[in-house]
Amino acid sequence: MKILFVYYLPSGGMETLNRQRCLALQKKGITCHLLYFKNGAGNHNIKNIPTFITNDDHQIQQIIKKENYTLVVVSSDYLFLKKLRDFGYKGKIIYEVQGLGEEKYVNQILQSIKSHITPYANGLLYPNTSHLKKYFQQHYPTLKQYYFHNCIDTNTFCYRSLTRQPSPIIGWVGRLEKNKNWEGFLTICHQLMKNNPSIKIWMFHDPTLATPEETDRYNKMVNDLQLKNNLTTYSNISHDQMANYYSMIGDSKGFLCSTSITEGFGYAVLEAMACRCPVLSTDSDGVRSFIIHNKTGKYFKNTTDAVNQAKQIINDAKLREMIRTNAQKHIQIYFHPSQYAQNFLKLIKE
Structure with a gap:
């Protein structure tokens, strides 16, 4: 059995998911390939998984014909479904969404792309996240x-x-775009530094994915809030090395701050928790599978609340250690690759 996973480029949570699930499925004897339409910052993470990087229709058609896939999973790019059928592919197609940005737009988006999906896909795949489930159904x-x-x-x-x-x-992982709410994060950091000027800020983002306008606004805000001396920006860190950074953040009495408006899943939160790094997050829906308030992490409602919750993480050693331990165990139990492979095998059989 052979499966192809398709996405725009190897970057962010989709790159992590594709790599993790391919390795999980390979252990079940399933051959997995990846197709990306262009190169991305996460390409250096991929090892031992056959990967194609091309947006040339003729090349893609030749790959589809040669490899004879049992199943093709197409993430996000709904226009590619028709192309696949036009290429002569007669196997099963699953259309996948891991996130569509702010919830207020999801209903409209899924309605507007319906004619590009229904005639060509055999099924839909998405995380167990309430707003995605609601609008897909x-x-x-x-x-x-x-x-x-x-x-x-x-x-x-x-x-x-x-x-x-x-x-x-205080760590932050994401893209410089509205839904990730980097402005909210910088504001929280600014407020915390008023009480503790020694706090360090580590931001992990891919500058190639940000618009020039967003980058300019980001740089201006960093200067206006006088964060520059405390801020370190990281880009293109290998996935394996991210475990080092999450571990160091957790051991520093700090935390990962997730400020997203809406998340379909939230891989950065999952990864941090796996590395004993406490997480302070908005209730962005996708993270509800990981975070139980004051047990496996913390939620905040606004900037003032975020500052108060952050101070608890930093100053209350007993609470912090309990959250770190519970979070690590939660991820180990409920997000194991073998469980994902088992669920995916059911999908294939149906």
Whole structure:
């Protein structure tokens, strides 16, 4: 059995998901290939998975004909479904969504792309996230739907005991775009630094995915809030190395701050928790599968609340250690690759 996973480029959570699930399915004897339409920052993470990077229709058609895939999973790019059928592919097609940005736009988006999906797809795949489930079931009642947790291999991506940093570190992972709400994050950091000027800020983002206008606004805000001396920006860090950074943030008495308006899943939150890094997050829907308030992480409602919750993480050692331990166990139990592979095998058989 052979499966092809298709996405725009290897970057962010989709790159992580594709790599993690391919390795999980390979252990079940399934051959997995990846197709990306252009190169991306996460390409160097991919090992031992046959990967094609091309947007040439003729090349893609030749790949489809040669490899004779049992199943093709197309993430996000709904226009590619018709192309696949035009290429002569007669096997099963699953259309996948891991997130569509702010919830207020999801209903409209899924309604507007329906004519590009229903005639060509055999089913739908998305995380077990309430807003995605609600709108997919509303607009696609005739298509078979599959929704289950994504996975992470906590045997390889896990806590590492490294040199302890002298000051609390606040981490942030994402893209410089509205839904990720980087402005909210910088505002929280600014407020926290009023009480503790030694706090360090680590931001992980891919500058190639940000518009020039967004980058200019970001740089201006960093300067206006006088964050520059405390801020370190990282880009193109290998996935394996991210476990080191999450571990160091957790050991510094700091935390990962997730400020997203809406998340379909939220891989950065999952990864941080696997590495014993506390998470302070908005209730962005997708993270509800991971975060139980004051047990496996913390939620905040606004900037003032975020500052108060952050101070608890930094200053209350007992609470912090309880959250770190509970979060790590939660991820190990409920997001294991073998569970994902089992769910995916059911999808294939149906």
